[in-house]
């Protein structure tokens with residue numbers, strides 16, 4: 462089912478630069494969560510703090526009873542085995558072919574014989590649609606294929622938690638849609654908790670069960686997708702709906718003059734909440750809840766036209 466990641470009061474600075482403070486959230490086991498945020502708000506720093514590559518100033522990250530922020534190196538080594546990570550560029554070794562790149566964690570961290578390694582590598586290559594490309598070098602393939610290879614490598618140790626750092630960065634809309642579909646399909650096939658960091662609004666609107674947004678050195682909101690997609694909080698609303706007017710500007714926060722100029726600007730109505738992307742084999746999503754349930758339970762009226770089956774179900778095809 463994947464494991465929960467409980468983040469409590471997490472604060473991180475570099476020198477006297479506060480990146481974010483007092484971040485509290487729980488990634489529900491087995492579900493897909495997305496962390497969004499303007500550039501430079503510390504999304505990558507957040508992922509690195511979750512796996513213990515960076516130490517927070519304060520707060521805890523508890524996974525199966527162990528606090529990643531304060532545990533000993535030996536415990537951290539064990540906890541890291543629970544994670545599969547897709548770094549932004551796939552982080553492939555340039556001189557190794559895809560097969561050896563994907564096999565690398567198995568050769569490094571297990572004593573499995575090569576025959577078993579072959580079986581695992583080929584299974585994961587098949588899951589990400591890369592069978593036939595085993596002998597290619599990372600430099601010989603497209604960015605989308607490199608990301609797929611990075612995902613395959615992240616899967617070989619059977620992770621309980623998978624972190625995707627901007628899986629859509631540098632990809633065209635079609636490749637972005639295909640990667641989103643792959644993520645949904647993997648989530649329905651394997652027992653793991655997924656966290657995606659992205660800028661892509663279509664991905665954020667159609668892929669996750671939960672959305673969080675980092676903004677202005679704090680977590681502006683985290684919760685069920687319907688909560689954020691129907692939110693009136695200005696920064697959340699501006700970002701999720703790609704609007705120019707609102708508190709987020711070129712330098713993350715607008716200055717007072719800019720905000721004063723916009724004081725009489727009325728934000729456009731919220732667009733309808735799209736249906737989520739479904740697994741391509743027709744199975745329900747792992748964290749599936751009836752569309753509109755959160756809104757009904759919380760007395761929120763979703764924007765008109767929300768949850769229509771006729772709205773595009775394809776990733777990146779949000780209305």
Ligand SMILES: Nc1ncnc2c1ncn2[C@@H]1O[C@H](COP(=O)(O)OP(=O)(O)OP(=O)(O)O)[C@@H](O)[C@H]1O
Nearest residue numbers: 475480498499500501502503504505506507627660
């Ligand atoms: N090791 C480090 N030492 C000092 N400052 C750092 C370090 N790592 C990140 N930063 C700073 O932390 C801030 C947040 O960086 P981060 O890469 O996490 O942002 P981001 O939200 O992922 O941005 P983007 O969406 O553009 O990738 C930046 O100002 C960056 O310069």
